[in-house]
Every structure is written in structure tokens, then in C-alpha cells.
Amino acid sequence: MAKKTALVTGILGQDGPYLARLLLDKGYKVYGLIRRYSNPNFGNTDYLGVTNDVEFVTGDMTDEKSLMTIFKLITPDEVYNLAAQSFVGVSWEQPKTTTEINSLGVLYLLNAMRSFAPNARLFQASTGDLFGNNNINGIQNEDVPFKPRSPYAVSKLYAYWMTVNFRESYGMFCCNGLLFNHESPIRGQEFVTRKISSGAVKIKLGLADELILGNIDGRRDWGFAGDYVEAMWLMLQHERPDDYVIATGEIHSIREFLDTAFRRLGINDWGRYVRFDSKFSRPTEVYTLWGNSEKANKTLGWYPKARFEAIVHMMVDADLERLSA
Known part of the structure; x- marks a missing residue:
């Protein structure tokens, strides 16, 4: 049986190396999308010991043509979009760049996937920041209305709904993971x-x-990145695509x-x-x-391990x- 292939964007960040290690352990062929750096920093993938086992491909989330080329060459089975300008504070200083990467980049990725890998399954890294200060009895779950309070969260809101739209419009297997804060030694x-x-x-x-x-x-609500990448993988193994809050509940x-x-x-x-x-x-x-991941607990069997x-x-x-x- 041929290996499953996975494309991981943002692989040099915090979550990418943990996800790559998980996928490699499960026998995947892993491609990692990196920007066209003259000298990319592989410190995080080195820390997790996966640098030599990932095949890196160059591209740019803000360049739709480059994403089309990558999907045409790879046609992955699973796509994990972790690429983002993810530092909230910077999003006020660089709202345009944040929007181009976090919003339009997701649209370009979805278009490339629809054109060349329509049967692939997509995990879109969303965020608990979409809720802002809205909650139900202090807790935030999938039923709480969104109210973003930063350019970062606004950009992620566009990506969230575009992911849902492609799922509902074209029958594509697209999932949003509303990831609450998660940390690790490579944060x-x-x-x-x-x-x-x-x-x-x-x-x-x-x-x-x-x-x-x-x-x-x-x-x-702080969790561990190594636990959260397991939730990402489980979402794409489920029989139908959906959106899930991923949090510890503490x-x-x-x-x-x-x-x-x-x-x-x-x-x-x-x-x-x-x-x-x-x-x-x-x-x-x-x-x-403060997240409630009861839906992920019951549907995916996912629970955080590290406290x-x-x-x-x-x-x-x-x-x-x-x-x-």
C-alpha cells in the first residue's frame, strides 16, 4: 500500500515539527512548505529530530500560482495549514501582511486544493481568539458567537468561514480546529x-x-502543542468534516x-x-x-494529556x- 502523503504549511513554526513527527511515526510521506528564504531556520524541526525526514518545498501563501504548482506536483492526501502571522500584538502594526497571509493565503490554498487535489482533506488552524470576550457561563465552545478583537482574529475569522464555505459549496473535506493557547519548548x-x-x-x-x-x-486555557497536533490528525481521520474547539478546559x-x-x-x-x-x-x-472541547472529546476521542x-x-x-x- 502506498504511503499517505501530507502537506504541512508553516512547518518551521511551533506546531509544524510536532505534527511532522506524529505523521512520520504513522508512516506518512511528509512535505513541508517553507517560504523562499535565503537561509531558512530549521531550529524547531532539528529540536524534534524531523528535519532530515521531511521533504521541503518552497512556496508562498500570498502567491496563488506557487500554491497551484505545489498541489499539481504533490496532490497530497491530507493538508494541514498551520501557516500564519500568528503573533497577535504584531497584527496591529502589520494588519495588511496579517490579512494577506491569514485570510487570502487560505483562499489561495483552498483554490489550489480544489483545482488539483479536490479529494484531499484539509485541517485549517483556527483560533480561540475568534470568540474575543464572548462566552456562555464563562466557557467558550462551538455555540458561542464570534467577536474578534484584533486584526489577527479578524483575519482568522475570514479563513474560518472560507473553509466552511468550500466545505458546503464544493463538498470538500475541510475542518477548522479552534485551537486555544498551546505552548511547548519551541514556542x-x-x-x-x-x-x-x-x-x-x-x-x-x-x-x-x-x-x-x-x-x-x-x-x-493553556495546552501542549504535542497534544494539539493529535487533535488535528484525528479531525482528518473522522468520517465527516466538522469544526472543533481544542482546549484543556483549565x-x-x-x-x-x-x-x-x-x-x-x-x-x-x-x-x-x-x-x-x-x-x-x-x-x-x-x-x-477558556475552552470546552467536549465535542472533540466525544466525537474524536481526543483528550489533552499534559497539564x-x-x-x-x-x-x-x-x-x-x-x-x-
């Missing part, structure tokens, strides 16, 4: 969780004497993240080291993101190993 340095884990380690090792943050009162504040990270390093009073700067505040805030404290410890330990070296 980007610009995200607050990694900023905390690496910052705490730098203070512990005497490489820094302070950590500068913005709002620390926000509360999030909520913690950024203050709790700080406390857990610093205590891991034997520092009990992080307040001595953390300074606040309003430049890191956002024009609009999402105060609480909050273990995730924080994992990130701190990895940064301690890196920075000690």
Missing part, C-alpha cells in the same frame, strides 16, 4: 509564555536582572504562569524581577479564553538546558 520568543520561561532562566543564571511584561492579568492567569516558572527555578518572589511597560499593552484586550504545571516546567527546563550550554 516563539515573542510570545509571553516563552518570554517568561526564558526570562526566568536568564535571571536565575545571572544573564538578566529583570523581565519586562505588559498585562499579566489575562487568563488563558484556566490559569499569566501571574500563575510567572509563579510556576520562577518556583521551578527556586525563586519564590518573582515580583522583585518583573517590571511592567505599557508599550506591551494592546489596543483591545481579550481578558479570558498546566507540566507544560511550564517543560518550557523552563528546556530553556535552562539551552542557556546553560
Whole structure:
């Protein structure tokens, strides 16, 4: 039997390497879409040990012709679109770029898939940020109305509905995963969780004497990227396409993240080291993101394994190993 083939966009980010490892372990031939860098950074795929097992193809989410060429050559069985400008803070500074990648890029991908791989199955990485501050009894599930509060979330809303539209218009197997916050040791340095884990380690090792943050009162439902890629795969193995919230059902504040990270390093009073700067505040805030993944639990049999404290410890330990070296 021929191997299944999968095309993973955004493979050099956080989720891509975890997904590639999962697919390779299941016997897939994995293609990874990378932009036309002169010197691409394979640090994350190296960290997960998958760089040499993935076949990389160059393309651009904002260039429909390049995506058409890739789909014509590969005709994958499964497509995982993880490519995005995913840092919320930057989306106010670069709304046009964010929209071109996150919105139009998805349209171009869907068009290429419809033209050359109409029987392929698509996972579209959506986000819990679509809900904004809307909730039902504090919880956000598939029934909660969307109310995006950033250019990033608005761009993802377009992609969400375009994915649904192609599914309903053309009978294509397209799924949205409304992924709530998920972290790992290869989370980007610009995200607050990694900023905390690496910052705490730098203070512990005497490489820094302070950590500068913005709002620390926000509360999030934090999961582990390695668990969330399993949900992506399960969505595409189900008998029919649908959209799912992927979350842990647990909520913690950024203050709790700080406390857990610093205590891991034997520092009990992080307040001595953390300074606040309003430049890191956002024009609009999402105060609480708390997901209910009961639908994914019942339909896909998916449940998160790693919990909050273990995730924080994992990130701190990895940064301690890196920075000690």
C-alpha cells in the first residue's frame, strides 16, 4: 500500500515539527512548505529530530500560482495549514501582511486544493481568539458567537468561514480546529509564555536582572502543542468534516504562569524581577479564553494529556538546558 502523503504549511513554526513527527511515526510521506528564504531556520524541526525526514518545498501563501504548482506536483492526501502571522500584538502594526497571509493565503490554498487535489482533506488552524470576550457561563465552545478583537482574529475569522464555505459549496473535506493557547519548548520568543520561561532562566543564571511584561492579568486555557497536533490528525481521520474547539478546559492567569516558572527555578518572589511597560499593552484586550472541547472529546476521542504545571516546567527546563550550554 502506498504511503499517505501530507502537506504541512508553516512547518518551521511551533506546531509544524510536532505534527511532522506524529505523521512520520504513522508512516506518512511528509512535505513541508517553507517560504523562499535565503537561509531558512530549521531550529524547531532539528529540536524534534524531523528535519532530515521531511521533504521541503518552497512556496508562498500570498502567491496563488506557487500554491497551484505545489498541489499539481504533490496532490497530497491530507493538508494541514498551520501557516500564519500568528503573533497577535504584531497584527496591529502589520494588519495588511496579517490579512494577506491569514485570510487570502487560505483562499489561495483552498483554490489550489480544489483545482488539483479536490479529494484531499484539509485541517485549517483556527483560533480561540475568534470568540474575543464572548462566552456562555464563562466557557467558550462551538455555540458561542464570534467577536474578534484584533486584526489577527479578524483575519482568522475570514479563513474560518472560507473553509466552511468550500466545505458546503464544493463538498470538500475541510475542518477548522479552534485551537486555544498551546505552548511547548519551541514556542516563539515573542510570545509571553516563552518570554517568561526564558526570562526566568536568564535571571536565575545571572544573564538578566529583570523581565519586562505588559498585562499579566489575562487568563488563558493553556495546552501542549504535542497534544494539539493529535487533535488535528484525528479531525482528518473522522468520517465527516466538522469544526472543533481544542482546549484543556483549565484556566490559569499569566501571574500563575510567572509563579510556576520562577518556583521551578527556586525563586519564590518573582515580583522583585518583573517590571511592567505599557508599550506591551494592546489596543483591545481579550481578558479570558477558556475552552470546552467536549465535542472533540466525544466525537474524536481526543483528550489533552499534559497539564498546566507540566507544560511550564517543560518550557523552563528546556530553556535552562539551552542557556546553560
